[in-house]
Amino acid sequence: MSLPLFKQPAFNFGIKLSLLLSAFFGLHLTILYSLEKPLFADRIELAYGLNFLLALLIFWIINQYKTRFKQALGFLFMAGSFLKFIVFFFFFYPFYKADGLIQTTEFTAFFVPYALSLIAETRGAAKLLNRL
Numbered sequence: 001m002s003l004p005l006f007k008q009p010a011f012n013f014g015i016k017l018s019l020l021l022s023a024f025f026g027l028h029l030t031i032l033y034s035l036e037k038p039l040f041a042d043r044i045e046l047a048y049g050l051n052f053l054l055a056l057l058i059f060w061i062i063n064q065y066k067t068r069f070k071q072a073l074g075f076l077f078m079a080g081s082f083l084k085f086i087v088f089f090f091f092f093y094p095f096y097k098a099d100g101l102i103q104t105t106e107f108t109a110f111f112v113p114y115a116l117s118l119i120a121e122t123r124g125a126a127k128l129l130n131r132l
Helices: 010-033 044-064 069-092 106-132
Strands: none
Touching: 010 044, 010 106, 044 069, 044 106, 069 106
16 A cells, blocks of 8 residues: 555655755765864754755645646746745855855855755756646
């Protein structure tokens, strides 16, 4: 007996995205360790976690409305990007700018998971929409 949840595109996307982000999180920490930088500074866990959740949410919304709002899916995708922008300015920017400048480790702590999630989200949404 298979559960309908496991057949959902959002579930499969979530599994693939979690594997991708987990692998890069490990690689990111390895690089920080080799550079003798603090591993869990710069809100790195929050950045990977929030980018995962936001990408999954955006993909799920696109999947849910792919037939009903077919003409507006690009706007939904852009609204998701705007949401990520807002999250950055509420949860990361004040922390990063507290000392007056954004360090390279701060930038990469947010940008690496953001870029990976955006690429995965774009590829996943494109595959989903190509099947329409």
